[in-house]
Amino acid sequence: MSCCEVLHTDLRRREDGFTGLEAAIVLIAFIVVAAVFSFVVLKTGFHATEEGQYAIYKGVQQAGSGLEVSGTIYGVKPVQQEQLTIKSILIPISVPPGGAAVDVGSMSVRFVSPSFVEELRPNDPLMHAYPKDGCWSVQETYNNDNALLEPGERFLINITPTSMRGLHPNMQFTVEMKPAEGAPLRVVRRVPPHIDPVNELH
Numbered sequence: 001m002s003c004c005e006v007l008h009t010d011l012r013r014r015e016d017g018f019t020g021l022e023a024a025i026v027l028i029a030f031i032v033v034a035a036v037f038s039f040v041v042l043k044t045g046f047h048a049t050e051e052g053q054y055a056i057y058k059g060v061q062q063a064g065s066g067l068e069v070s071g072t073i074y075g076v077k078p079v080q081q082e083q084l085t086i087k088s089i090l091i092p093i094s095v096p097p098g099g100a101a102v103d104v105g106s107m108s109v110r111f112v113s114p115s116f117v118e119e120l121r122p123n124d125p126l127m128h129a130y131p132k133d134g135c136w137s138v139q140e141t142y143n144n145d146n147a148l149l150e151p152g153e154r155f156l157i158n159i160t161p162t163s164m165r166g167l168h169p170n171m172q173f174t175v176e177m178k179p180a181e182g183a184p185l186r187v188v189r190r191v192p193p194h195i196d197p198v199n200e201l202h
Contacts, residue, residue, distance in 0.1 A: 066099060067093045067102060067177060068093065068094060068096050069091065069092065070094035071092035071154075073089065073092075073189055073201045074089070074199060074201060075088070075167065075191060075198075075199045075201045076090065076198055076199075077195055084168065085167055087160060087167075088131075088159065089160075089175060089201070090139065090157070091175065091177075092155070093149070093157055094153065094155070100182070101148050101149060102149045102179045103179070104138060104149050105122065105126055105147035106180040109122075109175065109178075110175070110176045111159065111174075111175055112173065113167065113173040118162060120136045120159060120160075122135065127147075130160075131159075131160045133162050134160070134162045135160060136159045136160065139157070141153070141155055141156075157177070167191045169194065169195060171190070171191045172188065173189060174186060189202065
């Protein structure tokens with residue numbers, strides 16, 4: 001074999017060697033890219049799963065954070081007035097068994113009648129038997145001495161709309177009490193045809 005043939009064969013072997021090395025590098029690069037892509041996909045999937053679990057948890061928590069009426073609702077006529085109106089509405093509320101505690105201090109209260117809608121303010125102080133006009137208060141508590149209403153406890157809420165907008169006989173109204181979390185409690189009642197000092201509302 002001549003020198004030229006030997007040199008040609010050696011160069012071809014080197015080219016074959018480089019081709020194999022390049023193929024190995026490309027293969028390694030594909031493996032790295034695939035690994036990174038798989039990591040990104042898995043991480044996104046875990047994140048989506050965590051968000052779904054959190055949404056389910058919050059939904060269950062809010063569903064269990066409701067309020068319910070726990071007794072008779074009364075309407076009270078203004079003291080020392082001859083007007084045939086109801087000034088205050090007394091609504092006993094509680095948390096259903098197994099429900100989450102409700103911070104009544106952060107609750108919003110809305111009063112709706114055929115003639116007006118009023119967003120009532122929390123009375124200052126909140127724990128008070130006679131709230132100011134346009135306010136609501138916790139008139140009485142049972143098994144409790146703070147604003148956190150828990151299962152087994154009961155609050156008597158006193159709702160006093162603005163005095164000049166009294167509730168007259170046969171008038172239907174709605175009270176909506178909405179905790180910071182959970183579904184609102186809607187109470188629909190009608191003023192009786194004859195108003196006594198204290199009236200059961202149905």
